[in-house]
Amino acid sequence: MLVNVSYNNKAITRKVDDAVGKPFTLKERWKMSGIGSPRLFITETSVEIQNLLILDNNTDSCNIEMRPTGIIVRFRSLLETFALVIPYYKLTVYKGDLAAYSIFIDHHFIKVTADTKAIQKYFRKMLDYKADNTPTSIEDL
Numbered sequence: 001m002l003v004n005v006s007y008n009n010k011a012i013t014r015k016v017d018d019a020v021g022k023p024f025t026l027k028e029r030w031k032m033s034g035i036g037s038p039r040l041f042i043t044e045t046s047v048e049i050q051n052l053l054i055l056d057n058n059t060d061s062c063n064i065e066m067r068p069t070g071i072i073v074r075f076r077s078l079l080e081t082f083a084l085v086i087p088y089y090k091l092t093v094y095k096g097d098l099a100a101y102s103i104f105i106d107h108h109f110i111k112v113t114a115d116t117k118a119i120q121k122y123f124r125k126m127l128d129y130k131a132d133n134t135p136t137s138i139e140d141l
Helices: 010-020 026-031 047-053 117-133
Strands: 002-004 040-045 061-067 070-077 080-087 092-095 100-105 108-113
Touching: 002 010, 010 070, 010 080, 040 047, 047 070, 047 080, 047 108, 061 117, 080 100, 092 117
Parallel strands: none
Antiparallel strands: 002 080, 040 061, 040 108, 061 070, 070 080, 092 100, 100 108
16 A cells, blocks of 8 residues: 655554554564664665656655554655555565565555675565564464
8 A cells, every 4th residue: 555644644643553563562663673774775666656756856865664454655855745654465576686675555566786795694584574473374364
């Protein structure tokens, strides 16, 4: 789900919280050694996201926030902030060539560079958390 999160809109906040859960508490964030990614530079995107990114001439970058049942990929275009909300059960991550990760949901995707160890460590933490907290069968729900 691609949404504009620039403004404090309770309906959008409720939709995001329903999809990926409420934010972690401060104690949980501390225990997990942080839930946010370093700055990720975007190399390629799906058409709908690309149409938003080409509106300005800034460097295309994003960051990822982990939530209990999904992730939020945030990026800016002009003066607006957009979020790609991805529940873990729809999240697909591919490690491409030497320094790239691709994040997919339905018909949206974002490819980012992973040129530092910090980025690779964050993706490992995110995928491990997804594996530990995604139900494996209908009975686990």
